Amino acid sequence: MEGAEPTTPMGVPLYRRRWRRFYQHRRGYYSLILFTFLFTLSLFAECISNDKPFLLRHDGKYYFPILFSYPETDFGGDFATEADYLDPYMHELLDSPGDFMLFPPNRYSYDTINMGIEGPVPAPPSGANFLGTDDRGRDVLARLIYGFRLSVLFGLSLTFIGTTVGIIAGAIQGYVGGRTDLFAQRFIEIWSSMPELYLLIIFSSIFSPSLLLLLILLSLFSWMGLSDYVRAEFFKGRNLEYVTAARALGVNNLTIMRRHLLPNAMTPVITFLPFRMSAAILALTSLDFLGLGVPPSTPSLGELLAQGKANIDAWWLSLSSFVVLVGMLILLIFIGEALRDVFDPRRK
Amino acid sequence: MSTLLQAENLEVHFPIKKGVFSRTVGYVYAVDGVDFHLNKGETLGIVGESGCGKTTAGMAVMGLTPATGGRIMFADRDLAAMRRYELKKLRSSMQLIFQDPYSSLNPRMTVNQIIADPMDVHGVYLGRERKDRLAFLLETVGLTPEQGRRYPHEFSGGQRQRIGIARALALDPSIIIGDEPVSALDVSIQAQIINLLLRLKREFDLSLMVISHDLAVVEYLCDRIIVMYVGKIIEEAKYADLYKTPLHPYTQALLSAAPVSDPLREKNRILLHGDVPSPINPPTGCRFHTRCPKRMDICDKVEPEFTEMGEGHRVACHLYTAESGV
Numbered sequence: 001m002e003g004a005e006p007t008t009p010m011g012v013p014l015y016r017r018r019w020r021r022f023y024q025h026r027r028g029y030y031s032l033i034l035f036t037f038l039f040t041l042s043l044f045a046e047c048i049s050n051d052k053p054f055l056l057r058h059d060g061k062y063y064f065p066i067l068f069s070y071p072e073t074d075f076g077g078d079f080a081t082e083a084d085y086l087d088p089y090m091h092e093l094l095d096s097p098g099d100f101m102l103f104p105p106n107r108y109s110y111d112t113i114n115m116g117i118e119g120p121v122p123a124p125p126s127g128a129n130f131l132g133t134d135d136r137g138r139d140v141l142a143r144l145i146y147g148f149r150l151s152v153l154f155g156l157s158l159t160f161i162g163t164t165v166g167i168i169a170g171a172i173q174g175y176v177g178g179r180t181d182l183f184a185q186r187f188i189e190i191w192s193s194m195p196e197l198y199l200l201i202i203f204s205s206i207f208s209p210s211l212l213l214l215l216i217l218l219s220l221f222s223w224m225g226l227s228d229y230v231r232a233e234f235f236k237g238r239n240l241e242y243v244t245a246a247r248a249l250g251v252n253n254l255t256i257m258r259r260h261l262l263p264n265a266m267t268p269v270i271t272f273l274p275f276r277m278s279a280a281i282l283a284l285t286s287l288d289f290l291g292l293g294v295p296p297s298t299p300s301l302g303e304l305l306a307q308g309k310a311n312i313d314a315w316w317l318s319l320s321s322f323v324v325l326v327g328m329l330i331l332l333i334f335i336g337e338a339l340r341d342v343f344d345p346r347r348k
Numbered sequence: 349m350s351t352l353l354q355a356e357n358l359e360v361h362f363p364i365k366k367g368v369f370s371r372t373v374g375y376v377y378a379v380d381g382v383d384f385h386l387n388k389g390e391t392l393g394i395v396g397e398s399g400c401g402k403t404t405a406g407m408a409v410m411g412l413t414p415a416t417g418g419r420i421m422f423a424d425r426d427l428a429a430m431r432r433y434e435l436k437k438l439r440s441s442m443q444l445i446f447q448d449p450y451s452s453l454n455p456r457m458t459v460n461q462i463i464a465d466p467m468d469v470h471g472v473y474l475g476r477e478r479k480d481r482l483a484f485l486l487e488t489v490g491l492t493p494e495q496g497r498r499y500p501h502e503f504s505g506g507q508r509q510r511i512g513i514a515r516a517l518a519l520d521p522s523i524i525i526g527d528e529p530v531s532a533l534d535v536s537i538q539a540q541i542i543n544l545l546l547r548l549k550r551e552f553d554l555s556l557m558v559i560s561h562d563l564a565v566v567e568y569l570c571d572r573i574i575v576m577y578v579g580k581i582i583e584e585a586k587y588a589d590l591y592k593t594p595l596h597p598y599t600q601a602l603l604s605a606a607p608v609s610d611p612l613r614e615k616n617r618i619l620l621h622g623d624v625p626s627p628i629n630p631p632t633g634c635r636f637h638t639r640c641p642k643r644m645d646i647c648d649k650v651e652p653e654f655t656e657m658g659e660g661h662r663v664a665c666h667l668y669t670a671e672s673g674v
């Protein structure tokens with residue numbers, strides 16, 4: 001028994017075994033790959049869907065409208081305002097031989113209004129607008145791409161802030177315990193019973209709506225669920241003997257929390273991450289749907305859904321935004337499921 | 349022999365709080381006025397049944413549980429008067445070995461990280477010395493340097509306890525306090541760990557303080573033994589004296605309860621009746637009077653003082669006080 005050689009699978013560090021188990025969870029693994037791919041792609045939305053060309057050649061000179069803004073006068077136009085590259089007038093200006101414009105695959109940005117539409121808006125899918133336009137003549141595909149990016153970024157930041165605050169609050173409560181914990185817990189009980197939605201409606205009528213305001217308001221409430229889990233883990237951990245051992249060595253409290261307690265309290269944190277993120281995205285979407293969210297003209301899935309509801313016969317609005325939203329949430333939930341299984345101590 | 353560690357009238361009382369305003373309604377008298385000392389190079393044993401305050405006394409000496417009264421002196425200096433950095437330095441000369449080798453090692457750190465942790469905290473054995481030191485410590489406790497890269501769950505209970513001992517040795521302490529250091533192990537492994545402790549004590553010039561409920565363990569390890577009962581010391585003697593001539597009725601009962609390896613030998617069991625009194629409301633007079641087979645009238649009225657019965661042998665019992673004429 002003493003000095004017995006440990007078996008190889010146990011010799012692998014925990015995180016690597018977990019990663020292997022995650023990899024074996026095919027659905028979750030591919031969801032993560034696909035989600036990461038889509039998100040990375042959407043980070044370059046300006047290169048996929050933009051009303052400014054990558055490259056423009058005029059009179060033997062090269063221009064990069066996607067990076068710099070050029071006044072119309074540079075190309076021989078009348079006004080010193082920025083050139084509108086979709087305007088047929090631009091094509092007339094770029095008439096010397098060798099002139100060309102190289103556009104991204106989709107020639108619209110999220111706020112470009114397609115002036116060339118014949119007939120009423122919202123316009124159905126066509127060669128110019130692959131997924132049609134919304135009720136202001138803006139390209140739906142462009143708004144979906146930018147809206148997806150915004151939703152994911154918003155979800156990430158809200159999850160990050162909520163998780164950080166939740167960990168700190170739970171860690172202090174669990175480690176210090178006693179009166180601090182008692183009062184903090186009562187505060188959380190009162191705070192969590194506040195009607196979040198009413199507060200948001202009140203605030204959005206007082207302040208002008210902005211993404212930052214939404215982020216702050218939602219952050220005020222999003223940390224509470226997690227702090228309970230972290231608190232419980234710290235409570236459990238602080239009386240373990242290796243924590244006493246660390247204290248006997250003279251390790252200060254902050255280091256004990258960081259080195260000895262936090263790593264063992266990370267399981268609920270990580271397991272909840274994808275679910276928290278999908279909840280954050282859904283929160284933003286519902287607020288947008290109600291018109292309490294992001295300011296007008298910001299690309300948003302919720303706003304597109306609301307348009308779909310207002311124009312029920314314009315099926316391309318509701319269908320496309322529905323597919324994007326559900327697809328995104330399903331990917332996150334698949335990732336979350338896989339993570340939950342990986343961290344489940346009962347599944348060896 | 350010089351005294352390394354001394355506790356004078358050590359008291360640890362835990363307040364019992366009740367109600368919304370956390371009013372203190374009473375105290376748990378976990379350790380209630382205890383004097384003992386640890387000489388350089390000796391092994392002191394503290395025995396007693398569970399709840400008698402022996403672990404609390406050890407924790408108070410380590411500074412992990414604040415003492416509510418009395419003094420703890422380390423090398424003739426009062427711990428309470430020490431500054432923070434001095435206390436931190438002192439930590440390196442006093443180390444703990446824990447009872448449970450499973451919960452005392454962080455499952456997410458490798459053995460090397462666990463043993464190196466104290467060196468990081470105190471900023472010693474940095475750089476290239478670190479590796480040699482880790483290898484030396486692992487070999488000292490009977491492990492191989494290669495095993496340092498593994499995680500605690502890959503080891504058996506005895507090996508884990510060796511890791512815990514290596515961690516305690518990391519800073520070259522002069523005192524090691526073992527809180528039930530072998531009670532969680534198999535009997536066959538217990539002997540190995542006891543022998544390891546005895547060897548390390550010689551090699552590293554250590555003074556040990558062993559807290560245990562197991563008389564056999566204490567018998568093998570200790571030079572001097574303290575018997576505690578409900579927060580008080582009732583008898584203190586050299587190892588040989590205590591086993592040969594236990595004086596206090598409680599010590600006699602305790603020793604008679606220890607298993608003997610010869611099944612044919614006639615046992616003279618002294619059976620005690622009743623339960624251990626609660627340390628919240630300890631009995632008046634002698635704390636043992638509620639269960640004592642040799643109880644006298646005086647026992648529940650007057651608390652017995654220590655009586656010296658030969659060299660280093662003292663007992664707190666009215667059977668031996670001057671008035672009773674012994």
